[in-house]
Amino acid sequence: MTLPTKLPSASSRDRLRYDATVPRALVHRASVAEVFITDSVAAATNGIGRAEATFEVAAQLPRGHLIGERSATYDFLLIVEVLRQSGVFVAHRHLDVPLDSAFIFKAMNYQVRSVDALRIGTRPAHLVISLDVRAERNRAGRVLGFDFDAVMFVDDVPALEASGGLVFVSKRAFSMLRAKGRDRVRTAAPASTLVSRLAPAAPAALGRHDPRNVVVTEPTVDPSGNARARLVVDTRHPHLFDHELDHVPGNLQLEAARQLAVAAVARLHGLFPEQLLVTELRAHFPEFAELDLATTVDARVGGVRQSKAVGLLSVPVDILLEQSGSTVSEVALEVALWA
Template structure:
């Protein structure tokens, strides 16, 4: 099966090579951690934000969000470049901040990412320099409101800049629900699954070298099984003590862990099939649709199908698309597409 993410390549223009924020943004302190739903201050990366545009005719709003990227982080193992998982977290925090600070979404709301689509638009922009990078997300959001005008969620598109260089373009959808509604959703999901499966067994992590990682604590898969036909599979290893993936207590397997599982499985499969070192492979695009909650105490399986390699002119590199399905008890909880490429 060939799986091709919906790529959103940025043109190689003067604007994309030297972006100047429309607002004066600060990078000297982070925002309060409750505004981005983090428990640890060290896990907050967003520093400032500003509304820079608004179109009342179609309820469209444009914001800029600033963040500082740490040169070293628990998930940043590649050394020379900023880790994909870290960039995803900055984008998530930006969306949460915008909702609370500008769209009057109460702090006690639960946030659900139903879809995410990201594409690396410039690999060189991801290289770590001699100081922490100043990141700016320029994003446009289109709120979804109820009859009373309360925001229930929003769709967004945006460009992520690192020290003025275009790094990522993306889009996605976010939904906000009350705690009571969230508990009803969770109860409904548990009712469908309880009694149908044994509790989650203890699983052994894959060797880091197989999935492009160095630190065993960041491994979220069992050892992948990769067939010559291009199919790969593994079980998710869910460590609720991980300081980044479980910064605070959750009652389900979070989306960023599922993204990391898809990344690790894709890297392992492409490395095995094409005879490449796993540590040389990076994510250049990711699309995710989260259709249901993944329960912490049930076995979670990921299955990948590797597509055909092709040359991407915008990146100047050969890329390989991989489609991944994450399931519990034969029920799909997430569908993802990952594009990987070799980069040194």
């Protein structure tokens, strides 16, 4: 993906509003406080399903949030969430995907281009997510899903590039997909189903401050760069479980990957966890993660290198989340030393 050399068109940006958030149902949120999208416009249409359509989505990220804690930059998970909400909102508002459809994220990727653009300022930032969509339709014209490329502009500065893919299915089809996952639980070894509340790691070891945001156990890290932890799931968390779910959401899995990566890189390279920032994400979700199966999080930490994208020292980390021998997500992160 190539970063565009110009901003979204002034005419479309001038039409975007930031004075209120969109209805929460259109971004699949229960809490109004968890809605970040404020508006959107169709910037170009070139035959959805055959070529591309471009949409520009307006958003604000909160300067203070439970997940963001005391970070000087907009948090990794909040960036993931605003990208997710952008895709969901475009599907409902512009592509006529029914509100009762189930949304499945196949993949989510992003790469930071400007850390400075992500710094939290003295006023709420105006975001524009320019979303190029390639939709797949059935013979009747119904949208079955889409892949997207995106650029997030923060106060007119290109902050990051992103891409991903979503699939939309009916409630009946979703129930059939979930039945497959439940079969995996029924055939799992007894030890794999012991998921009573695990002891979370100390927040400071993970670059966190608030114990409520810790989602892994104390990591083990060996000198060769291998790290392991177990997933800690708290279904009462107001952001990660904004509404009731029958599976472990993707954003929780991504946060577990981030926390293990930060802890392992800090320990191996003698760094402070709070100085480490995720500047690149590549994630794929081949299976649903079940709430009542134990989840292991394994990481392999690479060597220190110079990131060409942001000009910082960074470390690549590859992470697998597994349940009962099956991979539920594959995540690759680039963790940079920025402060």
